[in-house]
Amino acid sequence: MEKFSFKDVLILFVGTIITISIAWVLLTVTGFVPREIGKLFFEGAVVGQRNILNTLNIATPYILTSIATVVSFRVGMFNIGINGSMYIGGLYAAWAGYKFTSLGHIPHVSLCIAIAIITGSLWMLLPAILKVYAGVSEIISTIILNFVAVLFVSYMANGPFRADPIAPATPRILETAELKQYFPNSQFNSGFFIAVIIAFLTYFILKKTTFGYELRSGGDGLVGFYPSRYSSYLGIPSDRSAITGMLISGGLGGLAGGIEILGNARYFYQELLFNQGFDGILIAIVGKLEPIGGLIASLFWSALRNGGLFVDYKTEVSREIVVILLSILIFFVSAQKLVSSLERFKFVRKLDAFFTRKIK
Amino acid sequence: MEWLEIFDISLFRSLIRSATPIALIGFGAAMCSASGVLNIGLEGKMLNAAFVGIAASYYSGSALTGFIWGVSAGVLTAILFGFLSFNLGADEVLVGLAINIFSIAGTRYLLETLFKRRGFFSDPSIQGIDPITFDFLVDTRFEKILSGYTPSIYLVFFLAIVLYLVYYKTRLGTAIRATGENPEAAEDAGINTLRMKWLTVIFSGVLAGIGGTFLSLENMTLFTEGMSAGKGYIGLVASSFGNNTPLGTFGASLFFGLGDAIGIRLQGVYELDSRLILMVPYALTVVVLILIGIRQRIKIRPVPIPEQ
Numbered sequence: 001m002e003k004f005s006f007k008d009v010l011i012l013f014v015g016t017i018i019t020i021s022i023a024w025v026l027l028t029v030t031g032f033v034p035r036e037i038g039k040l041f042f043e044g045a046v047v048g049q050r051n052i053l054n055t056l057n058i059a060t061p062y063i064l065t066s067i068a069t070v071v072s073f074r075v076g077m078f079n080i081g082i083n084g085s086m087y088i089g090g091l092y093a094a095w096a097g098y099k100f101t102s103l104g105h106i107p108h109v110s111l112c113i114a115i116a117i118i119t120g121s122l123w124m125l126l127p128a129i130l131k132v133y134a135g136v137s138e139i140i141s142t143i144i145l146n147f148v149a150v151l152f153v154s155y156m157a158n159g160p161f162r163a164d165p166i167a168p169a170t171p172r173i174l175e176t177a178e179l180k181q182y183f184p185n186s187q188f189n190s191g192f193f194i195a196v197i198i199a200f201l202t203y204f205i206l207k208k209t210t211f212g213y214e215l216r217s218g219g220d221g222l223v224g225f226y227p228s229r230y231s232s233y234l235g236i237p238s239d240r241s242a243i244t245g246m247l248i249s250g251g252l253g254g255l256a257g258g259i260e261i262l263g264n265a266r267y268f269y270q271e272l273l274f275n276q277g278f279d280g281i282l283i284a285i286v287g288k289l290e291p292i293g294g295l296i297a298s299l300f301w302s303a304l305r306n307g308g309l310f311v312d313y314k315t316e317v318s319r320e321i322v323v324i325l326l327s328i329l330i331f332f333v334s335a336q337k338l339v340s341s342l343e344r345f346k347f348v349r350k351l352d353a354f355f356t357r358k359i360k
Numbered sequence: 361m362e363w364l365e366i367f368d369i370s371l372f373r374s375l376i377r378s379a380t381p382i383a384l385i386g387f388g389a390a391m392c393s394a395s396g397v398l399n400i401g402l403e404g405k406m407l408n409a410a411f412v413g414i415a416a417s418y419y420s421g422s423a424l425t426g427f428i429w430g431v432s433a434g435v436l437t438a439i440l441f442g443f444l445s446f447n448l449g450a451d452e453v454l455v456g457l458a459i460n461i462f463s464i465a466g467t468r469y470l471l472e473t474l475f476k477r478r479g480f481f482s483d484p485s486i487q488g489i490d491p492i493t494f495d496f497l498v499d500t501r502f503e504k505i506l507s508g509y510t511p512s513i514y515l516v517f518f519l520a521i522v523l524y525l526v527y528y529k530t531r532l533g534t535a536i537r538a539t540g541e542n543p544e545a546a547e548d549a550g551i552n553t554l555r556m557k558w559l560t561v562i563f564s565g566v567l568a569g570i571g572g573t574f575l576s577l578e579n580m581t582l583f584t585e586g587m588s589a590g591k592g593y594i595g596l597v598a599s600s601f602g603n604n605t606p607l608g609t610f611g612a613s614l615f616f617g618l619g620d621a622i623g624i625r626l627q628g629v630y631e632l633d634s635r636l637i638l639m640v641p642y643a644l645t646v647v648v649l650i651l652i653g654i655r656q657r658i659k660i661r662p663v664p665i666p667e668q
Contacts, residue, residue, distance in 0.1 A: 030473055078453055134653030139398060139453060140600045143593050144642045155635040281457055318472040323465035330458040337449030
């Protein structure tokens with residue numbers, strides 16, 4: 001994919017205006033005053049300590065899953081199975097959280113997080129190997145693994161890891177394994193900082209190191225989205241970087257699940273529902289498959305989500321309206337031909353050239 | 361061998377009922393994949409159809425109207441998918457995912473806005489589609505096996521045969537397969553590949569529509585949030601299990617249906633956890649995919665260049 005250019009910002013802007021007008025129409029038709037709803041929405045998203053903290057807390061898994069998407073897409077693998085990694089990472093983080101009793105706070109948390117990352121990335125080992133050595137589409141195999149993951153964690157929560165005789169759930173994790181919640185009025189926890197550090201670390205590794213270059217070269221020669229043999233012509237082992245990228249992506253997915261358990265839920269139960277893995281893919285696209293872009297897009301996405309929750313809580317408007325509008329926005333952003341057709345206008349070409357020069 | 365006694369007529373009927381939506385989606389996915397379109401958005405198409413079908417049936421009081429509106433909703437979603445990915449150059453996988461997320465949220469929003477309900481919607485004025493009973497089968501031994509299913513179930517068997525014939529025996533089927541296998545060669549042979557892709561996408565929309573109305577109007581007459589419950593994805597998996605052929609997909613769907621039916625039956629009865637059984641079809645799909653992949657690998661082994 002191309003870098004951020006003026007056209008992308010323009011299409012994002014135009015798309016936002018169109019989705020806002022759709023929202024306006026929807027709200028008016030259903031008998032609400034869009035102005036008031038908008039005000040509440042803004043308040044819920046970014047006004048006041050509690051709302052801001054909640055927004056950041058919602059953003060944590062989105063940041064990690066969107067970075068996971070960035071890594072896997074940049075190596076040329078379409079990883080749809082981040083959600084499965086989240087479940088597996090979450091389950092084993094909870095297991096490590098109650099299993100290891102005689103550890104201090106820092107070692108215990110680190111151990112839980114390490115286990116979440118390792119299990120999450122091992123979960124992605126099979127599709128990576130199948131893709132590289134047997135040519136099995138990683139899209140299909142990761143979709144399959146999503147289903148298997150849900151069945152597997154539900155089995156584990158019912159069987160081996162079950163503690164509660166009434167509800168299928170693991171025991172609560174020990175206090176030493178908890179990610180710290182700093183404020184009494186919000187579930188915001190130190191997991192957010194981990195996610196932000198990971199985002200910057202990924203940026204640094206992908207952009208500034210040889211390892212990152214080897215990873216990227218598998219995917220950056222993409223024609224459209226499909227991998228070319230560009231990197232193997234350069235002598236870079238693209239198969240190896242594809243597997244490594246997939247493992248990192250799965251590990252980040254596992255970390256997202258682990259942080260959700262260690263910071264928010266504090267135990268794993270059967271009804272636990274993750275869907276941040278799917279949303280993360282769309283967020284990463286809005287962020288143009290850049291780690292920092294993914295970070296900003298996740299914050300934006302979760303602010304809207306939290307605003308939607310607030311509106312839902314205060315009024316009769318359904319919170320789902322936000323997701324509808326966001327997916328309409330995705331339709332605009334992902335329409336490549338729509339974006340490139342903007343080059344027809346002279347001022348777009350000029351501004352494009354202007355901004356590209358500035359950044360360089 | 362007491363566990364054998366679960367294999368009876370009612371297991372068979374429950375198998376057929378579970379397999380039908382998977383097969384409908386699977387046929388659509390198989391045709392799309394055969395023409396080189398990876399259609400992930402079938403889940404959303406199905407969900408939209410299920411919701412619109414039940415809403416139309418509720419307002420009109422007629423099952424047929426509900427069915428027609430439901431199928432149109434599936435087709436409209438398919439047109440949105442095709443327009444974005446073929447005309448506007450968006451990536452198929454992303455559009456599919458976006459459509460799925462859009463549909464889950466959209467149906468939930470409409471459920472809350474139109475009917476003021478959360479979670480599920482059911483009403484006595486919703487007309488479901490009635491099962492068909494064959495009079496000539498009454499009091500014969502086939503009655504319990506063959507009679508009394510809803511129309512879509514018979515449609516699936518019919519489609520399996522028709523699609524097989526179309527896929528292998530007609531010019532259209534060859535054109536669809538050529539589009540997927542080698543688009544450039546197909547274009548050179550005078551096939552309009554874009555038209556083929558549109559055709560399969562619209563066809564999958566129709567089938568997803570029927571599958572959606574099967575869930576909300578035939579199998580049960582109610583709508584629950586996220587009612588398709590991954591069946592769109594399972595259909596896709598079934599089609600790759602069957603190597604994107606009609607009969608293979610049909611067989612795979614029956615297999616997934618069997619897993620489902622046994623899983624439901626075993627719930628809380630035997631020691632064996634039903635979730636482990638539900639995993640079996642997925643594991644076998646992986647095995648099949650590996651075999652297909654290895655076969656293709658052997659096929660495309662590079663030919664050494666002869667020395668001059």
